[in-house]
Amino acid sequence: MENLYIEGAKGEFYTPLVSLTVSTGICEVSGESYLEYTGEFYAQITQWIRNYAQEVKKGIIFNFRLSYFNTSSFKALLGVLKVLKEYRNQGGEVDINWFYPPDDEDILREAQDLAEGAAVEMNYIEQNF
Amino acid sequence: MQLMLPENIVLSYKGPITTSLISGLSQEIQTKFKDNPRINRKLTSIYMELAQNIFYYSVEIDHFGEDDKVGMIIVSQNTESFYLITGNLIETNQGNFLKEQAEKINSLDMEGLRKYRLEIVESPINPQSKGAGVGLIKSCLVSENPVGVDIQIIDEHLSFYTIIIKIKK
Numbered sequence: 001m002e003n004l005y006i007e008g009a010k011g012e013f014y015t016p017l018v019s020l021t022v023s024t025g026i027c028e029v030s031g032e033s034y035l036e037y038t039g040e041f042y043a044q045i046t047q048w049i050r051n052y053a054q055e056v057k058k059g060i061i062f063n064f065r066l067s068y069f070n071t072s073s074f075k076a077l078l079g080v081l082k083v084l085k086e087y088r089n090q091g092g093e094v095d096i097n098w099f100y101p102p103d104d105e106d107i108l109r110e111a112q113d114l115a116e117g118a119a120v121e122m123n124y125i126e127q128n129f
Numbered sequence: 130m131q132l133m134l135p136e137n138i139v140l141s142y143k144g145p146i147t148t149s150l151i152s153g154l155s156q157e158i159q160t161k162f163k164d165n166p167r168i169n170r171k172l173t174s175i176y177m178e179l180a181q182n183i184f185y186y187s188v189e190i191d192h193f194g195e196d197d198k199v200g201m202i203i204v205s206q207n208t209e210s211f212y213l214i215t216g217n218l219i220e221t222n223q224g225n226f227l228k229e230q231a232e233k234i235n236s237l238d239m240e241g242l243r244k245y246r247l248e249i250v251e252s253p254i255n256p257q258s259k260g261a262g263v264g265l266i267k268s269c270l271v272s273e274n275p276v277g278v279d280i281q282i283i284d285e286h287l288s289f290y291t292i293i294i295k296i297k298k
Binding site: 010011012013014034036068070071074075078103104106109113116117 | 171
């Protein structure tokens with residue numbers, strides 16, 4: 001199984017940086033998320049996690065470091081968290097860290113709602129990025 | 130609802146709403162408000178939702194070139210608040226639904242709104258929807274104010290749909 005790496009970019013749409021690493025289980029989604037084909041984009045991430053859970057079966061540390069995401073991305077991120085929750089339920093060791101910019105209560109609230117929607121626990125960490 | 134005319138226009142646009150226009154105006158807002166991170170963040174995030182709403186749902190089409198959707202976007206201010214105002218044509222038969230949607234959103238407190246958003250996002254009904262309503266809920270949460278919605282019926286087919294979001298300075 002291979003790493004998934006997608007370079008972040010900001011142009012007509014905003015592509016978050018995605019870096020999912022097989023050897024360490026360290027995963028990162030960061031930057032801004034406003035995409036033309038949101039469902040397809042995030043499906044790559046959920047598929048990678050499912051493959052990792054089947055083939056590698058080791059721990060995952062998933063770091064979200066998003067400064068902006070639109071409503072379609074909210075829905076897609078909920079899907080990612082649900083798949084992480086699924087792996088945790090199967091016995092996978094899954095740590096989820098949600099980094100948010102200082103004083104950005106709006107994005108913290110969205111993150112908390114995502115966690116509630118996916119019924120998953122995660123750590124919230126205020127950090128400059 | 131009586132439309133209050135903005136006292137001081139920060140930005141005003143009417144015309145085709147394309148994806149490059151959406152990101153371009155977003156840059157413009159971020160440049161104008163770079164010294165006020167809180168307003169910058171809130172305005173940009175609400176603007177993105179409402180601009181995308183026009184992009185998906187306006188029924189006015191500019192037939193010059195690419196058949197782009199047409200809409201209006203205004204940022205204005207008075208001494209106390211900033212306002213983000215969007216407008217676009219809708220089908221008149223959608224008017225009642227949109228009014229009821231705004232009433233429902235304004236009837237809920239913050240906790241209720243957050244639950245309602247999750248309900249809509251998870252709802253299997255209308256999978257074609259790009260999230261209509263969710264953008265308005267987000268605007269209400271981020272602005273911490275009720276959403277203002279006005280619908281002017283033009284004729285039996287077309288109405289003009291205006292959304293006003295207030296953000297306290």
